[in-house]
Amino acid sequence: MNRKNLSHGKIIKSDFSAPRWARNRHVQTIWPRFLQRRLPLRFSMERLTLPDGDFVDLAWGPRPKKMTGIVALFHGLEGSIRSHYANDIMATLSINGWQVVMMHYRGCSGEPNRLARAYHSGETGDPAFFLDTLSARFPTIPKVALGFSLGGNMLLKLLGENPAQQWLQGAIAVSAPLKLAECSQSINHGFSRIYQKYLLRSMKSTLKQKMKYINYHELISLTPDDVDAIHSFRAFDEKVTAPLHGFADAQDYYEKCSAYHFLSAIHCPTLLLHSVDDPFMNHLVIPKETELARAVTVEISDRGGHVGFMQGNPLNPTVWLQQRVKRFVEQYLPTCVNA
Numbered sequence: 001m002n003r004k005n006l007s008h009g010k011i012i013k014s015d016f017s018a019p020r021w022a023r024n025r026h027v028q029t030i031w032p033r034f035l036q037r038r039l040p041l042r043f044s045m046e047r048l049t050l051p052d053g054d055f056v057d058l059a060w061g062p063r064p065k066k067m068t069g070i071v072a073l074f075h076g077l078e079g080s081i082r083s084h085y086a087n088d089i090m091a092t093l094s095i096n097g098w099q100v101v102m103m104h105y106r107g108c109s110g111e112p113n114r115l116a117r118a119y120h121s122g123e124t125g126d127p128a129f130f131l132d133t134l135s136a137r138f139p140t141i142p143k144v145a146l147g148f149s150l151g152g153n154m155l156l157k158l159l160g161e162n163p164a165q166q167w168l169q170g171a172i173a174v175s176a177p178l179k180l181a182e183c184s185q186s187i188n189h190g191f192s193r194i195y196q197k198y199l200l201r202s203m204k205s206t207l208k209q210k211m212k213y214i215n216y217h218e219l220i221s222l223t224p225d226d227v228d229a230i231h232s233f234r235a236f237d238e239k240v241t242a243p244l245h246g247f248a249d250a251q252d253y254y255e256k257c258s259a260y261h262f263l264s265a266i267h268c269p270t271l272l273l274h275s276v277d278d279p280f281m282n283h284l285v286i287p288k289e290t291e292l293a294r295a296v297t298v299e300i301s302d303r304g305g306h307v308g309f310m311q312g313n314p315l316n317p318t319v320w321l322q323q324r325v326k327r328f329v330e331q332y333l334p335t336c337v338n339a
Helices: 025-034 084-093 125-137 150-161 180-186 190-211 224-228 233-244 250-257 259-265 320-330
Strands: 010-013 044-049 055-060 069-074 098-103 143-148 170-174 270-275 296-301 310-313 316-319
Touching: 025 084, 025 310, 044 125, 055 125, 069 084, 069 125, 069 150, 084 098, 084 143, 084 320, 098 125, 125 143, 125 150, 143 150, 143 320, 150 170, 150 259, 150 270, 170 320, 180 233, 180 250, 190 224, 190 233, 233 250, 270 320, 316 320
Parallel strands: 010 296, 069 098, 069 143, 143 170, 170 270, 270 296
Antiparallel strands: 044 055, 055 098, 310 316
């Protein structure tokens, strides 16, 4: 059968191969974050005021001599431009004539946002406004978007909600938690609870800081001590994320915001990079080909961890992910040799 005639997307095997020293999924996940040397990067910040009076901060990479395309980045849970993957992918993509810019979610740029609401895996209003802004400023420049983890789930949902969108020529999602309920269970077991504890500490700290100047009593009915007593993503989503953002409960939030349900509606050429051994999730998040729109390709590797995909040797490791993303972007954005 000619695959070009299929009415659905495809799942293909990645050419990524983990070296012997980095076959463990936790090594793949932790090494880039804590041990990998960061690529040098210059960036500038811009505050973008949102329609409701709140703000998000944009991190702009170096401006190319001749702008041939724009790459819009969306970070993961509690991420920022300081996150290893954001810093290094911006540095990697900023040398081809491409302008790279990353939108920080509300409260993620180092300063708490103004309103009680924050961000979540399915919050697409702010990213849509951001992309509208890019389109208005650079109407003739082609654009590609890249989302990591939570940002990948959000981006896929955004594209599924807007199949006729004109913002982007292509999109790529890395280690996206396509089924939020499954992921909330997986990360609450074994060694993966270390990641959950690390991320929850940041989430709870931000919330308690905002509690000092915003009255949350009628919104979530929690005290700072109650927040400290939260020890799982599901409990946080049940007590904080859901009531703050209009969901009945955590399960309602998970069902409505899992990108898995939106993959069949995406018309934009889209690549999902996923590792089977991702410690944030399990095999149940992997969709079937028949659940994908024709424009969607899922590229799967057996190993790679969560936003890892490291190769090379321990003394001089390389991140395969950076070059794979670059190859994808080159399909949709012109390059400039003298950038």
